[in-house]
Amino acid sequence: MAARRADLRSALPGLRRTLRYLRPHLRPERWLLAGGFGCLLAEVAFRLIEPWPLKYVIDAVIEPGAADRSGIVALLLLCAVALVAAAGLRALSAYLMTVCFALAGTRAMTAVRADVFAHVQRLSLRFHGSTKTGDLLTRLVGDVGRLQEVAVTAALPLLGNVVALLGMTAVMVVLDWRLALIVVAAFPVFVLASSRSSRKITSAARLQRRREGELAGTAGETLGAITVVQAYSLERILQRVFGADNQRALRDGVKASRLAAGLERKTDLLVGVATAAVLLVGGTRVLDGALTPGELVVFVSYLKGAFKPMRDLAKYTGRLAKAAASGERIVDLLETVPDITDAPHARPAPRFRGELRFEQVDLDYGTGERALRDVSLRIPAGCRVGLVGPSGSGKSTLAALVLRLYDPTGGAVTIDGHDLRDLTLASVRGQVAVVLQESVLFATSVRENIRYGRPDATDAEVEAAARVAHADEFVRRLEYGYDTVLGERGTGLSGGQRQRVAVARAVLRDARIVVLDEAATGLDRESSAAVRDAIRALTRGRTTLVISHVPEEVADCDVVVRLEAGRVVEYRPRALPRRGETVDARRR
The missing domain is CATH 1.20.1560.10 (ABC transporter type 1, transmembrane domain)
Structure with a gap:
C-alpha cells in the first residue's frame, strides 16, 4: 500500500x-x-x-x-x-x-x-x-x-x-x-x-x-x-x-x-x-x-x-x-461555470406580444472593449426593424441579447416589460426564431431538421411549415422526400434550399419575435426571391429584426437603425407603425 x-x-x-x-x-x-x-x-x-x-x-x-x-x-x-x-x-x-x-x-x-x-x-x-x-x-x-x-x-x-x-x-x-x-x-x-x-x-x-x-x-x-x-x-x-x-x-x-x-x-x-x-x-x-x-x-x-x-x-x-x-x-x-444561467428567482415567460426595449445597454465581451455603448431603443410589437452598419458595429450582438446569448454588462433588455434576466432561458429562447446567413442543418432527415423548430410537432405540421416557406415542392422531389437524410451541415441541398428549410423550421416555431441575420445575402437572384417570399410569410405580423449590409433588404422595414462602433448613430422611420403605435429610439 x-x-x-x-x-x-x-x-x-x-x-x-x-x-x-x-x-x-x-x-x-x-x-x-x-x-x-x-x-x-x-x-x-x-x-x-x-x-x-x-x-x-x-x-x-x-x-x-x-x-x-x-x-x-x-x-x-x-x-x-x-x-x-x-x-x-x-x-x-x-x-x-x-x-x-x-x-x-x-x-x-x-x-x-x-x-x-x-x-x-x-x-x-x-x-x-x-x-x-x-x-x-x-x-x-x-x-x-x-x-x-x-x-x-x-x-x-x-x-x-x-x-x-x-x-x-x-x-x-x-x-x-x-x-x-x-x-x-x-x-x-x-x-x-x-x-x-x-x-x-x-x-x-x-x-x-x-x-x-x-x-x-x-x-x-x-x-x-x-x-x-x-x-x-x-x-x-x-x-x-x-x-x-x-x-x-x-x-x-x-x-x-x-x-x-x-x-x-x-x-x-x-x-x-x-x-x-x-x-x-x-x-x-x-x-x-x-x-x-x-x-x-x-x-x-x-x-x-x-x-x-x-x-x-x-x-x-x-x-x-x-x-x-x-x-x-x-x-x-x-467546473467551468456558464455565463448565462437562470437566476434563482427566474420564472417562465408568458406568451410574448413582442415589444422590445433596450435601455442604456452596454456590453463588454471581457476583452476590455465594449461591443455596445449606451444603446436605447424601443421596438413596438409587430414592428419590422432593419439593423445596418459596418461589420463589427454591433448589429448581431444586439440581436444576440434578445436570445440571451449574452447578458448586458450595463442596462437592461426587456420584452413586454419583462427583464430577460428575470425569465428562464428556455421560455425566452422558445419564443424567438432565428434565420442565419449560413443556415445550420444537421445530418438527419429534412423532416427532423424542420421539426427541430418545435420537437413535438406532427408530420402534418412539419409539412405545412414547409409549404409556407416554399420548401415543400423541392423537398418532395428529393429521393426520399421528407425522409431524405442530409449530409453534414445540409450537404446535398443548394444554398437557397437550405435557407428555405431553415425558414420552415422558424415557421414551425411560431415565435412572436424573428431575427433575420443576413438571411438572403449571397444567394442568386432566383434563390433570393424564393427565400424572400418565404421570409415574408414567416415574419408577417411579428416583431422582426432584419440584419443586413444590403439596402434592399431593409427597404420594407418600418424603422432602419444604423450602428457604428456599438452606438446608434441614425434612426430612420419609414412610416408610422400599424394600429397607432409609436416607434422611438434615443441615441446616446
Whole structure:
C-alpha cells in the first residue's frame, strides 16, 4: 500500500477530483460494484489457496520413508483435482469481477459523457469563442473513453492485487516471519526508486493529453474549413502546423512511455534480488528443518504474487497518470461555470406580444472593449426593424441579447416589460426564431431538421411549415422526400434550399419575435426571391429584426437603425407603425 501511495502521489489530486465527481454516477451501480468486490475477494481467496496442493505433493514425495505408493498416488490425484478446482473457481471469480466492474464503469461513464455534452451546450458563446471545438471533442470522447478503459484494465486489477498482497503477507508472516521481513523490506526500496519516476510520468502524461487536445483542435478547425483550405491551396501550410503539433504530442507520448518502461525494469530487478534473497535464506531454513520444502515453494509463490502489485503499478503508472490527466480535463470542463444561467428567482415567460426595449445597454465581451455603448431603443410589437452598419458595429450582438446569448454588462433588455434576466432561458429562447446567413442543418432527415423548430410537432405540421416557406415542392422531389437524410451541415441541398428549410423550421416555431441575420445575402437572384417570399410569410405580423449590409433588404422595414462602433448613430422611420403605435429610439 505504501508503494502504491508513493507512486501515485503526483496523480492523486487529479484522481481524487475525478472520484468526487464520479461518486454520484457510481451510486446507482452500487449493487454491481458490491458484486464485483465480492468476486474480487473470492478471486483473492482462491489465489491464496492455489499453491497449497503443490506444497502437499512436494512434501509427500520427498518425505523420508514415503513408501506407500498408493497413498501418494491418491494424494496426487486429490491435489490435482483441488488445483484444477481452485484455478477454475479463481478464473470464474475473475471473469464475474471484470464483468461487474466493466458494466458499472461503462454505465457510469455513459452518464458522465452525457453530463459533459449537456454542460458544454450550456456554456456561453464567450467560452465557445475562446475554445477549440477539437479539444472539446477530445475531452468528450477521448478523455472519457480513456478514463473508462483505464479503470477496467489497470485500476481494478491493481486493487485486486493489493488485496491479495495483504492476504499473502499475512500468510507469509505465519509461515516464517524472518523471510517475510525480506519481502516487507523491499517495499520502501520500491517507494524510493519509483517516486521520482512517477512524478515525471504524471507530468508527461498531462502534457501529452494537452498536446492531443491541441492537435484535435487544429484538425477540427482545418476540416471544418476544408472548402477555404482547398480554394486557397493551404494544404501544405496547414500540414506543417499539424505536423508540428503532431511531433510535440509524439515527443511527450514517447517520454511518458520511456519513463514507464524504465520503472518496470527497475521493479523487475528489485523483484529478482528479493526472490534470490528469499531462496538463499529460505534454503538454509529448510536445511535447518524450520521449513518444509513445500512451505518454501508456497512462500516463493506468494513472494511472486506479493510483488505483482508492484510490477502492475510500474506497468500501469503511465496509464493511471493519463487517466488522472483525462479526469482532470473532464472535471475542469464541468467546473467551468456558464455565463448565462437562470437566476434563482427566474420564472417562465408568458406568451410574448413582442415589444422590445433596450435601455442604456452596454456590453463588454471581457476583452476590455465594449461591443455596445449606451444603446436605447424601443421596438413596438409587430414592428419590422432593419439593423445596418459596418461589420463589427454591433448589429448581431444586439440581436444576440434578445436570445440571451449574452447578458448586458450595463442596462437592461426587456420584452413586454419583462427583464430577460428575470425569465428562464428556455421560455425566452422558445419564443424567438432565428434565420442565419449560413443556415445550420444537421445530418438527419429534412423532416427532423424542420421539426427541430418545435420537437413535438406532427408530420402534418412539419409539412405545412414547409409549404409556407416554399420548401415543400423541392423537398418532395428529393429521393426520399421528407425522409431524405442530409449530409453534414445540409450537404446535398443548394444554398437557397437550405435557407428555405431553415425558414420552415422558424415557421414551425411560431415565435412572436424573428431575427433575420443576413438571411438572403449571397444567394442568386432566383434563390433570393424564393427565400424572400418565404421570409415574408414567416415574419408577417411579428416583431422582426432584419440584419443586413444590403439596402434592399431593409427597404420594407418600418424603422432602419444604423450602428457604428456599438452606438446608434441614425434612426430612420419609414412610416408610422400599424394600429397607432409609436416607434422611438434615443441615441446616446
